[in-house]
Amino acid sequence: MQQSLLYPPLDLKKTISSNRLVGLWGLMKGFRLTYLGAVVSLAVATIAKALTYLLLAYFVDDILNQAQPTVPFYLIALGFVGLAVFQGGFTFISGKLAARSAEGVILRLRNYLFDHIQRLPFTYHDHTQTGELIQRCTSDVDAVRRFFAEQAIEVGRVLMLFSINFAALLSINTRLAWLSILSFPIAFIYSSLVARRIHTVYESHQEQEGVLSATLQENLTGIRVVKAFARQQFEMNKFEQANFELYQRGRRLVKLFATYWPVLETISGLQMVLIFFLGALMVIEGTMTIGDYLAFAGLVIWIIWPLQGLGRLITQTSTGLVSYNRLVDIIRESREEERDEEVSQRRSEEAKSREVTMVTQDQLRQATSATSNGLNGKVPLTIRGEVVFKNVSFEYDANTRVLHDISFAAKPGQMVALLGPTGSGKSSLVNLLPRFYGYTGGQILLDGLELSHYPLPELRRQVGIVEQEPFLFSRTLRENIAYGVRREVTQAEIEAAARAAAIHDIILTFPDGYDTLVGEKGVTLSGGQKQRMAIARTLLKDPRILVFDDAVSAVDTETEAIIHAALERLRQGRTTFVIAHRIQTVMRADLILVLDQGRIVQRGRHHELMAQEGIYRRIYELQSSIEQEIEAANILPGTNGRKGH
Numbered sequence: 001m002q003q004s005l006l007y008p009p010l011d012l013k014k015t016i017s018s019n020r021l022v023g024l025w026g027l028m029k030g031f032r033l034t035y036l037g038a039v040v041s042l043a044v045a046t047i048a049k050a051l052t053y054l055l056l057a058y059f060v061d062d063i064l065n066q067a068q069p070t071v072p073f074y075l076i077a078l079g080f081v082g083l084a085v086f087q088g089g090f091t092f093i094s095g096k097l098a099a100r101s102a103e104g105v106i107l108r109l110r111n112y113l114f115d116h117i118q119r120l121p122f123t124y125h126d127h128t129q130t131g132e133l134i135q136r137c138t139s140d141v142d143a144v145r146r147f148f149a150e151q152a153i154e155v156g157r158v159l160m161l162f163s164i165n166f167a168a169l170l171s172i173n174t175r176l177a178w179l180s181i182l183s184f185p186i187a188f189i190y191s192s193l194v195a196r197r198i199h200t201v202y203e204s205h206q207e208q209e210g211v212l213s214a215t216l217q218e219n220l221t222g223i224r225v226v227k228a229f230a231r232q233q234f235e236m237n238k239f240e241q242a243n244f245e246l247y248q249r250g251r252r253l254v255k256l257f258a259t260y261w262p263v264l265e266t267i268s269g270l271q272m273v274l275i276f277f278l279g280a281l282m283v284i285e286g287t288m289t290i291g292d293y294l295a296f297a298g299l300v301i302w303i304i305w306p307l308q309g310l311g312r313l314i315t316q317t318s319t320g321l322v323s324y325n326r327l328v329d330i331i332r333e334s335r336e337e338e339r340d341e342e343v344s345q346r347r348s349e350e351a352k353s354r355e356v357t358m359v360t361q362d363q364l365r366q367a368t369s370a371t372s373n374g375l376n377g378k379v380p381l382t383i384r385g386e387v388v389f390k391n392v393s394f395e396y397d398a399n400t401r402v403l404h405d406i407s408f409a410a411k412p413g414q415m416v417a418l419l420g421p422t423g424s425g426k427s428s429l430v431n432l433l434p435r436f437y438g439y440t441g442g443q444i445l446l447d448g449l450e451l452s453h454y455p456l457p458e459l460r461r462q463v464g465i466v467e468q469e470p471f472l473f474s475r476t477l478r479e480n481i482a483y484g485v486r487r488e489v490t491q492a493e494i495e496a497a498a499r500a501a502a503i504h505d506i507i508l509t510f511p512d513g514y515d516t517l518v519g520e521k522g523v524t525l526s527g528g529q530k531q532r533m534a535i536a537r538t539l540l541k542d543p544r545i546l547v548f549d550d551a552v553s554a555v556d557t558e559t560e561a562i563i564h565a566a567l568e569r570l571r572q573g574r575t576t577f578v579i580a581h582r583i584q585t586v587m588r589a590d591l592i593l594v595l596d597q598g599r600i601v602q603r604g605r606h607h608e609l610m611a612q613e614g615i616y617r618r619i620y621e622l623q624s625s626i627e628q629e630i631e632a633a634n635i636l637p638g639t640n641g642r643k644g645h
């Protein structure tokens with residue numbers, strides 16, 4: 001919103017470069033003028049400072065020894081005061097501008113990272129630890145921030161201080177000026193060597209910090225398991241180990257700095273003593289005036305200081321560069337859309353000869369322009385909900401195929417049920433529909449069009465998944481239900497969805513009703529309540545294709561019946577996929593697919609499958625015999641089975 005006006009937009013992916021300094025310079029786009037302003041202000045302040053010393057030399061040599069001064073003292077005093085004000089004022093301005101450019105660059109970087117990370121594909125998140133990402137977005141971003149806030153400005157400051165003061169020194173005494181930078185090459189080479197070492201050590205330090213952060217994050221997420229299994233000590237040891245490793249790496253880093261500073265200070269100290277001594281000799285010899293000596297002694301501090309600054313810069317910059325690299329690792333990752341483009345480009349090249357693509361692209365353009373034309377996307381014109389799988393195969397990681405040769409067709413409005421043992425690939429199959437993952441072989445057609453032809457957000461608007469393990473945000477129940485809808489929703493609409501999902505009455509029992517907060521700051525919902533919330537959320541989204549992943553297994557039988565009745569109503573006009581373990585749930589499906597180890601081993605309607613030997617009938621028999629047993633157990637005591645409860 002407003003804050004995006006604070007910085008010009010920039011596609012960071014385009015600015016990153018294999019040369020890190022070029023990359024960092026790229027990050028500064030839009031803030032370079034501000035940065036320049038900071039450096040120029042610094043120059044003015046520095047010049048004012050140098051002039052102070054020249055004025056001092058003039059005062060001592062030319063004014064003090066005159067019996068009748070040509071320039072009155074008060075004017076000289078005014079000169080000193082004026083220069084001091086100038087120096088202070090411009091130092092202030094420079095600091096302000098520097099902060100503005102550094103914080104601006106980082107504001108943009110943080111926003112970009114957040115947006116980028118949430119657009120990365122599931123495969124990336126599957127393989128990346130959340131704690132590690134958090135560490136990069138905080139600690140590493142901060143190191144880069146320090147680079148811009150301190151080091152980048154320091155570069156300007158050091159160069160400026162050095163050149164201006166060195167020029168002043170040259171104007172006083174050329175020979176002594178050259179002698180005063182005698183130690184610079186030595187300091188420079190030494191610093192570069194140390195910087196290389198710091199680079200390696202800091203990199204390993206940040207890596208370990210990532211490990212620690214991931215350990216912490218995992219422990220917090222899994223705190224229930226830790227407590228339930230009384231594994232606190234085990235977890236503590238694990239953390240301690242990681243923490244100790246970080247401590248050691250941190251110490252190595254501090255030790256490097258600790259030996260580096262004194263050496264550099266000794267070099268510059270010796271340099272200073274040498275100059276003071278040589279200068280004094282010159283005064284004794286009479287080749288230098290006392291005023292010049294005083295000014296020189298004052299000024300030389302201001303070129304020795306940048307020498308130390310330069311050393312600090314070189315070493316600290318190397319930490320900024322390491323962190324920059326760690327951020328670039330994330331920025332380089334392809335987003336879902338980009339991955340799509342790559343895939344569709346490859347596909348369209350493959351299918352160049354097929355005319356179908358041309359027609360469908362046109363259809364698609366019509367479809368998307370219609371939805372963006374103020375039709376609110378409520379009933380997307382073209383999607384009827386026909387889903388066809390053609391020899392689809394899928395693997396999360398190369399070489400471990402999870403789905404093999406899956407083929408089936410679902411007409412619009414039909415209900416497809418998936419049944420099969422745990423790990424047989426049911427969730428994996430339905431996760432292909434909204435393209436959470438890209439299938440590796442075959443085709444999935446939605447209304448005759450390959451999935452990749454649909455813009456991702458559009459596709460996901462059409463496919464509503466009630467996940468096996470739903471996640472709710474720490475917001476109000478109302479906000480959670482309305483989450484997937486991109487328009488204003490009325491209370492009536494929200495309540496209708498909640499009723500359909502059999503959660504409305506439960507919500508009313510909470511103190512704040514629909515305004516009750518969920519999660520850390522509010523109520524904790526039970527597993528079944530969460531699932532019903534997820535159902536309500538998906539129903540309100542009103543998708544053409546509805547997927548229930550095990551959605552009704554965590555509710556009691558009575559609620560299951562309510563939800564089924566609701567489902568029956570709501571699935572009208574939508575293609576529905578239901579994953580369930582109970583035959584009762586899948587009986588009414590138009591097509592039942594029985595999966596085993598990633599293959600469809602049986603398919604058909606209930607009565608067809610009952611007529612065959614196979615998993616389906618076995619499950620049916622098992623479940624009905626259990627039910628009979630339960631019934632028998634309830635009836636035997638005589639009166640009423642429910643009484644005992």
Ligand SMILES: Nc1ncnc2c1ncn2[C@@H]1O[C@H](COP(=O)(O)OP(=O)(O)OP(=O)(O)O)[C@@H](O)[C@H]1O
Pocket residue numbers: 126396397402420421422423424425426427428429468
């Ligand atoms: N994100 C993932 N990355 C890698 N492998 C995965 C991932 N998710 C699932 N798998 C693997 O894919 C296979 C199928 O898993 P899937 O979740 O589809 O099973 P399922 O049929 O839904 O089982 P359940 O009934 O227990 O929910 C399993 O072997 C599992 O280990």
Ligand SMILES: [Mg+2]
Pocket residue numbers: 426427428468549
């Ligand atoms: Mg599953």
